[in-house]
Amino acid sequence: MSTPKQKLSALIITYNEMGYIEKCIDSISFADEIIVVDSFSTDGTYNYLANHPKVEVVQRPFVNFTDQKSHALKLATNDWILFVDADEVVTPDLQKEILNTINSKNSCEAYWFYRKFMYQNRPLHFSGWQTDKNHRLFRKSKAHFTSEKLVHETLQVNGKSGKFSAKLTHYCYKNYADYKAKMLHYGILKAQEAKRNGKRFNYLKMIGKPIWKFLYNYIIRLGFLDSGRGINICYLNALSVYKRYHELKRLEILHNSASYPKIVGKHKLA
Numbered sequence: 001m002s003t004p005k006q007k008l009s010a011l012i013i014t015y016n017e018m019g020y021i022e023k024c025i026d027s028i029s030f031a032d033e034i035i036v037v038d039s040f041s042t043d044g045t046y047n048y049l050a051n052h053p054k055v056e057v058v059q060r061p062f063v064n065f066t067d068q069k070s071h072a073l074k075l076a077t078n079d080w081i082l083f084v085d086a087d088e089v090v091t092p093d094l095q096k097e098i099l100n101t102i103n104s105k106n107s108c109e110a111y112w113f114y115r116k117f118m119y120q121n122r123p124l125h126f127s128g129w130q131t132d133k134n135h136r137l138f139r140k141s142k143a144h145f146t147s148e149k150l151v152h153e154t155l156q157v158n159g160k161s162g163k164f165s166a167k168l169t170h171y172c173y174k175n176y177a178d179y180k181a182k183m184l185h186y187g188i189l190k191a192q193e194a195k196r197n198g199k200r201f202n203y204l205k206m207i208g209k210p211i212w213k214f215l216y217n218y219i220i221r222l223g224f225l226d227s228g229r230g231i232n233i234c235y236l237n238a239l240s241v242y243k244r245y246h247e248l249k250r251l252e253i254l255h256n257s258a259s260y261p262k263i264v265g266k267h268k269l270a
Contacts, residue, residue, distance in 0.1 A: 006102040007032040009076035009140075010084065013068045015039040017086035018048065020171055027090040029054060030099065031082060037072045045086075064189055066145050066153040079140050087171045088115070094166035098137060101162075109159030110138035119173040119229045126225045127233040128217035129172075135161065136168065176232065183236045187243025194244065195251045206245035214238035 010031035014021060015038065028034060034055045038046050039062035049057035058075070062068055073081065080102045084090065090098070094113075101107050113136040117124040135143070135155040143157045173179050214234050217223045223230035 006080050007078040008080045008082055008098070008102060009078040010034045010082045011069070011072045011076060012036045012084055012086050013039070013062075013065070013072055014041065014045055014049075014086040015062065016041045016043040016045055018043045018045050020087040020174070021045055021048065023089050023171075024084060024086050025049075025052060025055060027095070028082065028084060030095055032078060033076070035072060035075050036086075037068055037075070039068070064192070066147065069153055070145050073140060073145070076140060081138055081140050081143075083136050083138075084168070085170070087174075089169040089171070091166060091169060094164065094168060097164050097166050101137070101164075108162040109142040110135050110155065110157040110161045112161060112163040113137070113168045114163070115170040116167045117173075118169060118171045119226075119233070120171075120175070122229070124173070124226055124229060124233065126221060127223035127230045128221040128237065129233075130221070133163070137164075173229075173233070176236075179232075180236055180239070183240035184243050187240040188247050190240075190244040191247035191251060194248055195255075199248070201245060201249040201252050206242065206249070209245065210238040210242040213241045 008031045010028040010033070012021075012024065012034075014036055017024075018041075025034065036049050036055055036057045038049065038057055038059050040046070040059055046057065046059060049055050056075075060068065060071060069083065072083075082090075082098065101111065112133045114131075114133045115129070117129045117132070135157065138155060138157065139159075142159050143155050146154045146156050214237075217237060218230060218234040223234045226233065
């Protein structure tokens with residue numbers, strides 16, 4: 001007895017991704033439904049999606065990545081979920097692997113995707129990204145995003161995970177300013193996550209961790225083989241770590257000033 005054909009929901013969260021979202025949507029057009037949660041884009045992304053015949057788009061304020069992706073997951077009507085970023089492309093080989101997998105009676109509950117990183121339109125082979133992988137295909141009934149992570153969200157899977165051989169293409173680096181803004185944003189969210197988890201600011205870590213991050217990715221993870229591109233990526237990834245500790249310091253100062261009793265004359269203000 002054959003397994004009934006399985007339906008697939010493709011989900012994306014996005015903000016200002018014109019120039020990339022078009023290729024992404026084209027590459028996942030094989031899905032039975034495409035749902036995009038947009039964080040009030042200002043560059044035409046929302047208008048493009050709203051006029052696309054295969055896309056259902058909703059707008060919602062961005063709080064953090066886990067919150068936004070969890071909301072998108074609630075909107076999906078099918079059990080099989082494919083989550084992609086707006087700057088990623090599903091290759092034809094990966095599409096075949098996805099469809100064969102979800103229609104197999106021996107499929108796992110979730111699958112890891114390895115990614116090929118593109119620096120503008122050229123592949124980035126090293127710089128710490130060569131073994132990057134994420135859960136991107138999974139059963140909605142068997143997985144959920146954990147609330148502890150605000151960035152680099154983590155999928156909790158009730159069951160087995162497999163991995164695909166074909167890679168997801170990730171256009172991670174549009175230009176220097178865009179990647180820098182992204183890394184600084186990640187740093188801020190990681191600081192909020194650290195603060196929520198009770199971690200404290202430390203001067204030595206603010207100095208030492210970014211240096212270690214750069215050296216680890218540039219030397220140990222062979223970033224120097226990516227030449228000037230490797231320097232840019234390794235530096236900006238280290239900058240994100242510095243921003244995390246800088247923001248954590250700011251949050252602690254803000255918290256302490258808000259909770260510290262103020263004294264006016266002889267009277268203490270609560």
